Amino acid sequence: MFEILEKKILAPGVKLIKVKAPLISQKALAGQFVVIRVYDKGERIPLTIADKDEKEGSITIVFQEVGKTTKLLGKLEKGEYILDVVGPLGKPSDIDKYGVVIGVGGGVGIAALFPILKALKSCGNYVISIIGGRSKEYVIFKDEIENIVDEAYITTDDGTLGRKGLVTDVLKELLEGRKIDRIWAVGPTIMMKVVSDVTRPYNVPTIVSLNPIMVDGTGMCGGCRVTVDGKIKFTCVDGPEFDGHLVDFDELLLRLKTYKEEEMLALKTLEESEANRIESFKD
Amino acid sequence: MKVLKTKTPMPEQPVEERIRNFDEVALGYTEEQALIEASRCLQCKDAPCIKGCPVNIDIPGFIRLIKERRYDEAIKKIKETNNLPATTGRVCPQENQCEALCTLKRVGEPVAIGRLERFVADLELKKGIEIPKIEKKYNKNVAVIGSGPAGLTVAGDLAKKGINVSIFEAFHEPGGVLIYGIPEFRLPKRIVRAEIEYVKNLGVNIYTNVVVGRTITIDELLKEYDAVFIGTGAGAPQFLNIPGENLVGIYSANEFLTRVNLMKAYRFPEYDTPIKIGKRVGVIGGGNVAMDAARTAIRLGAEEVHVLYRRTEEEMPARYEEIIHAKEEGVRFNFLVAPVKFIGDENGKVIGIELQRMMLGEPDSSGRRRPIPVPNSNFFFPLDMVIVAIGTIPNPLISMTTPDLAISKHGTIIIDETTGKTSKERVYAGGDIASGAATVINAMGAGKISARSIIKYLLREN
Numbered sequence: 001m002f003e004i005l006e007k008k009i010l011a012p013g014v015k016l017i018k019v020k021a022p023l024i025s026q027k028a029l030a031g032q033f034v035v036i037r038v039y040d041k042g043e044r045i046p047l048t049i050a051d052k053d054e055k056e057g058s059i060t061i062v063f064q065e066v067g068k069t070t071k072l073l074g075k076l077e078k079g080e081y082i083l084d085v086v087g088p089l090g091k092p093s094d095i096d097k098y099g100v101v102i103g104v105g106g107g108v109g110i111a112a113l114f115p116i117l118k119a120l121k122s123c124g125n126y127v128i129s130i131i132g133g134r135s136k137e138y139v140i141f142k143d144e145i146e147n148i149v150d151e152a153y154i155t156t157d158d159g160t161l162g163r164k165g166l167v168t169d170v171l172k173e174l175l176e177g178r179k180i181d182r183i184w185a186v187g188p189t190i191m192m193k194v195v196s197d198v199t200r201p202y203n204v205p206t207i208v209s210l211n212p213i214m215v216d217g218t219g220m221c222g223g224c225r226v227t228v229d230g231k232i233k234f235t236c237v238d239g240p241e242f243d244g245h246l247v248d249f250d251e252l253l254l255r256l257k258t259y260k261e262e263e264m265l266a267l268k269t270l271e272e273s274e275a276n277r278i279e280s281f282k283d
Numbered sequence: 284m285k286v287l288k289t290k291t292p293m294p295e296q297p298v299e300e301r302i303r304n305f306d307e308v309a310l311g312y313t314e315e316q317a318l319i320e321a322s323r324c325l326q327c328k329d330a331p332c333i334k335g336c337p338v339n340i341d342i343p344g345f346i347r348l349i350k351e352r353r354y355d356e357a358i359k360k361i362k363e364t365n366n367l368p369a370t371t372g373r374v375c376p377q378e379n380q381c382e383a384l385c386t387l388k389r390v391g392e393p394v395a396i397g398r399l400e401r402f403v404a405d406l407e408l409k410k411g412i413e414i415p416k417i418e419k420k421y422n423k424n425v426a427v428i429g430s431g432p433a434g435l436t437v438a439g440d441l442a443k444k445g446i447n448v449s450i451f452e453a454f455h456e457p458g459g460v461l462i463y464g465i466p467e468f469r470l471p472k473r474i475v476r477a478e479i480e481y482v483k484n485l486g487v488n489i490y491t492n493v494v495v496g497r498t499i500t501i502d503e504l505l506k507e508y509d510a511v512f513i514g515t516g517a518g519a520p521q522f523l524n525i526p527g528e529n530l531v532g533i534y535s536a537n538e539f540l541t542r543v544n545l546m547k548a549y550r551f552p553e554y555d556t557p558i559k560i561g562k563r564v565g566v567i568g569g570g571n572v573a574m575d576a577a578r579t580a581i582r583l584g585a586e587e588v589h590v591l592y593r594r595t596e597e598e599m600p601a602r603y604e605e606i607i608h609a610k611e612e613g614v615r616f617n618f619l620v621a622p623v624k625f626i627g628d629e630n631g632k633v634i635g636i637e638l639q640r641m642m643l644g645e646p647d648s649s650g651r652r653r654p655i656p657v658p659n660s661n662f663f664f665p666l667d668m669v670i671v672a673i674g675t676i677p678n679p680l681i682s683m684t685t686p687d688l689a690i691s692k693h694g695t696i697i698i699d700e701t702t703g704k705t706s707k708e709r710v711y712a713g714g715d716i717a718s719g720a721a722t723v724i725n726a727m728g729a730g731k732i733s734a735r736s737i738i739k740y741l742l743r744e745n
Binding site for chain 1: 497519522542551679680
């Protein structure tokens with residue numbers, strides 16, 4: 001059982017929790033993730049570690065409520081427990097002194113990008129961040145990131161914060177203007193695909209952090225397999241970070257849709273059981 | 284007295300019922316049936332059957348006790364050497380082991396040793412398991428990695444001797460392949476849980492959600508423990524590495540079975556983990572795991588389940604009993620075919636497989652006749668779901684993070700088979716992680732060897 005020490009709402013449907021997990025906290029490095037299971041009938045899902053506090057023995061997880069499991073997780077309050085948390089899983093980010101590095105983040109991926117940028121900065125890189133969201137309230141971790149990077153850019157679809165447009169608009173301009181040594185892109189799969197497409201002609205190494213469907217997270221099922229450079233790779237043990245120029249994103253996007261109907265059904269059952277509970281309260 | 288030539292038949296759930304549920308197929312002997320079967324045992328002085336048992340159960344000894352209706356003593360006799368009798372009584376390939384050497388085979392069928400083992404083990408589970416008294420406790424601590432058959436055996440044997448044992452399990456539930464791999468209808472999870480409860484009651488601590496190699500390393504464990512046993516199995520699935528293998532609807536057997544067994548996807552949406560089930564399911568492979576996957580697919584409601592195997596029935600590594608059960612349940616077998624590539628639709632879903640016909644050539648290193656491709660024999664075989672069950676290999680997480688542990692080119696940990704010792708001081712290994720994918724009982728046998736040598740090392744005794 002893993003206690004929730006802190007909980008914050010970062011944006012509509014986006015929550016941050018700090019979880020007591022001393023062993024994981026000691027080991028976790030930028031780029032790694034955990035697999036959680038909320039309750040005894042729950043599904044195992046992977047979530048990226050956004051931060052950690054070794055002294056407190058905690059890790060921070062940021063998630064968006066999209067399916068049943070993340071909705072149930074979002075209902076847990078400070079002082080309550082998550083049944084299972086296992087990690088840190090996956091290979092850590094390959095942190096080194098590259099020179100000028102851009103971090104591109106979208107959605108909850110911004111939180112996952114944060115520890116990577118922090119590690120890159122402390123390694124002596126010149127770090128530029130480009131983070132974006134639908135509108136102002138969806139741009140999470142703004143201050144945390146601005147505090148550690150050398151240059152920060154923000155884009156929103158509706159122009160309510162930073163520049164109106166997409167993260168890739170800013171990225172293109174930066175790539176035109178100066179020499180960039182490496183790029184990290186963390187966010188929705190489609191964003192990472194577009195970023196990889198944008199950087200390809202410039203030949204700038206582009207690292208993406210994939211988030212496919214997973215069961216165990218330790219290499220025993222192969223559900224998270226992706227094609228990288230024509231070969232089968234398991235995201236959980238060979239990744240989650242890969243060279244974005246070699247990832248078959250179209251295949252990954254199709255695989256992510258595998259359980260679409262089942263996910264809708266699970267969500268519907270959850271909503272119905274809640275409606276029933278509210279009804280029974282009325283009686 | 285004339286000896287009955289055939290085994291007392293095992294009562295089973297009728298086919299038409301069992302294909303619609305996940306309940307156990309083999310129902311177990313009644314007392315009467317057990318007594319009849321036990322009476323067949325000739326009590327051979329030289330007990331050839333024991334030589335076939337990887338954990339050296341005193342087989343004539345426990346069968347004699349059954350004959351005398353001393354069931355409590357019979358299970359005690361088994362448990363002298365076997366910590367998981369209700370499991371092995373169900374899943375051991377007795378036909379290749381103890382029963383293969385039974386004297387009765389000369390005149391007919393061997394004694395149904397496995398069924399008798401199961402009978403007394405189940406009887407004990409029903410009555411409540413007796414925990415043996417541990418005479419002396421030692422201030423010695425051993426870490427066991429993995430809670431499958433090898434790990435549970437080592438842990439049980441060490442705990443009985445008075446050594447403190449902690450098991451580290453990566454999953455949220457202990458049991459390893461007994462929980463995630465072998466289906467409910469062949470090995471009910473309540474049986475596995477009861478056997479694990481027994482090991483826990485011997486004083487063993489089990490820590491779940493710990494991935495050794497990630498959460499903690501072998502070297503860190505060695506700082507806190509006097510010895511470490513690695514029993515992490517062969518948990519990594521192999522794929523065919525042919526085009527189209529990442530299409531939606533293609534599963535490794537490990538993923539398919541883990542979703543269904545461990546995560547209870549067969550009870551979705553009551554349980555949250557989903558599983559897709561096709562109308563026409565193909566299972567590639569001819570081993571026990573392939574049979575488990577095929578029979579599971581039948582129960583999930585697939586209209587047709589086709590096993591695709593590149594040799595013939597004779598070379599299939601699956602237990603004969605499993606092949607028979609699969610056939611009874613409607614699984615169809617397609618022999619002498621090998622997959623060439625998978626074919627998908629515009630949504631990336633699998634719609635079929637291109638197969639090539641094979642013929643049998645000379646025997647290969649495994650002693651089985653090698654399949655040879657027949658030229659220009661490729662054909663399309665429509666399927667909307669595929670389960671790849673062509674074997675598993677060791678998970679590399681521990682070898683990757685333990686640089687001074689000697690690893691073979693197959694990824695297995697190299698051990699001295701007579702002691703379980705690895706190249707690293709105070710580190711032992713056994714089961715599939717050392718042998719490559721094998722059986723539950725072989726892993727348990729290897730666990731016993733390691734337990735013996737750990738005891739010898741820690742307590743300086745034999």
